[in-house]
Amino acid sequence: MLLHVPEVLTPEELRRCRGLLRDAPWSDGRATAGLQSAAVKNNEQVPPDWSQLPELRAIVLHALERHALFFSAALPKRIFPPMFNRYGGAANTYGNHVDMAVRHTSARQRVRTDVSCTLFFADPHEYEGGELVIEDTYGAKRVKLPAGDMVLYPGTSVHRVEPVTRGHRVASFFWVESMVRSDEQRRLLFELDMNLVRLRREHGETETAVALTGTYHNLLRMWADT
CATH class of the missing domain: 1.20.5 (Single alpha-helices involved in coiled-coils or other helix-helix interfaces)
Structure with missing residues (x-):
């Protein structure tokens, strides 16, 4: 199931996150990719030791806790700690790949990636390209949402991020292990x-x-x- 979840973040939360991410020390996104994904991944991510990362994660997780549509669709059992990426300039695309079935958190907890999530922090007019393209049985679905909105889709899906040709696409990405596996x-x-x-x-x-x-x-x- 592919689902657009609107207004995950309040305007105040969105402003705070955007302000923090504006000053983030972006690093090579391939550091968290598997062997297959690393070959087609060319973006930047917030490093795991950045001092502001816990605040960003707390804002996103708090927003998810209060969002009834997210809970109804994902039925979360565990949520992988949100990560944050940026596409633009020389690091502007991510080719076709499938997310790893199991991710390991820094606390050595295993999270099965039943549901993939992308939460947008840049509005569509702020960048060109950068569509999230998700392949399913009905063909390719192209997703480019307003800042503060999120898309959920099956972790089994082949997906990619098209090249960003102007500006920067900034988002959070994470996975949900659902109480209902299917x-x-x-x-x-x-x-x-x-x-x-x-x-x-x-x-x-x-x-x-x-x-x-x-x-x-x-x-x-x-x-x-x-």
């Missing part, structure tokens, strides 16, 4: 949850809404690994 099952639960929200909005807390809520939670109970 992308198809997560999609069904998400669709059921969103339709329950609409049902309650239109008709209130009816017997049908209560019964379908029970169905949702019984499916989640059946499929979830906590």
